[in-house]
Amino acid sequence: MARLPVYLRALHTLADRGIVTVSSEELAAAAGVNSAKLRKDLSHLGSYGTRGVGYEVQYLVYQISRELGLTQDWSVAIVGLGNLGRALAGYGGFASRGFRMAALLDADPAIVGERINGLTVEHIDKLEHVITDCGISIAVLAVPASAAQAVCDRVVASGVTSILNFAPVVLTVPDGVDVRKVDLSIELQILAFHEQRKAGGPAGVEHEYLEAVDGQ
């Protein structure tokens, strides 16, 4: 489930506070979801809580981590080291979750060779070589929209089966390859949409019928 990482984060902060046991009600509040939904999620992965008490925090952390595959390390490559790529390369939230930045790739000769966060940027010509050598199965694309599909095709051909795409294009991939996209501009557009509704709807027309946009 997409909510497991949120639960995990909440559990980690609880654990940091020294809390040993938590009820579904409390954890649901911390994660911002309904308690019944949380219990159903947890029961679905077979985790046992104790009735009348709740869930043991540490045990749940382990169970969820295992379910998410965080007990093993994943090697990640970042392709494209413009501003966004650099920010991602330096983002501490990755390493602390079992993700290891294993390779940085870019096409710009002015960037290739640069050291970022302890890694040297390789030229994208070596993409296939680097990916197979480092055992990379997850690639992060922070390249211009015009290059995204071509780069995507190459990383997929090299054996990558999970892609996190920041380019504002719809990527086409074979079956068995997962793509998640993060489009910063779209997020702002959705906010603008809501903002405008609060201000009274689009100029000249009433639009009462569009309610929930996404809800996340």
Next chain:
Amino acid sequence: MARLPVYLRALHTLADRGIVTVSSEELAAAAGVNSAKLRKDLSHLGSYGTRGVGYEVQYLVYQISRELGLTQDWSVAIVGLGNLGRALAGYGGFASRGFRMAALLDADPAIVGERINGLTVEHIDKLEHVITDCGISIAVLAVPASAAQAVCDRVVASGVTSILNFAPVVLTVPDGVDVRKVDLSIELQILAFHEQRKAGGPAGVEHEYLEAVDGQ
């Protein structure tokens, strides 16, 4: 809806190619959705298609832009100018969609005063002053998790009603304030989850036989 920005992006690329008219089938393919869903989405904002022909690209661009509130300019403040904040400040995809970076704020004295992308970073003490002065209604939070809720409270108190949050915490806001969150670590965790499933399920006691066969 959350898909309108995707349609809009597809329409823009079609327009750049000089295409005047598009059928729901073609546009749906470009946006990566079902054609019936696309037609229903579009019909919700009015009957703008011609049967037997399709939709006029330019007209549809205008209608969707208006619906999303992109015909007016939105002033955006970025709080927190670490690596991520800088990347966002320089991201070209914002300006081209009617979003104007109006203010940059940070708490670190070493960063305050710096010029980024034509704007000077202000100290966060001036937050309330800057937000009201610049007429900012959308704030982007790229601050550490520990500071996020406090900063959130301050921008909300200053009149901001839409927040794009990059900090890995669940923000609590009053009714009427919209929050969208982007958690890069969660995206990778979801990919890892799928990746692991492809590899044969969670690595636990009941799956050890798979690991033995697999060899890793």
Next chain:
DNA sequence: CCGACTTTGTGCGCGCGTTCACAAAGGCTT
């Protein structure tokens, strides 16, 4: 040892979004 209280796990109904399939509508050809 027992009864009362707490909390989990889940069956069930509701509402929403998705998708199929088709009739209505407009254009194009002859």
Next chain:
DNA sequence: AAGCCTTTGTGAACGCGCGCACAAAGTCGG
């Protein structure tokens, strides 16, 4: 002008996730 062909707009069924509410289960005090 008339019929054919394309494409829209939408009615209706399907599936799914959400959340209420409750019974089972386990704890704790007496």
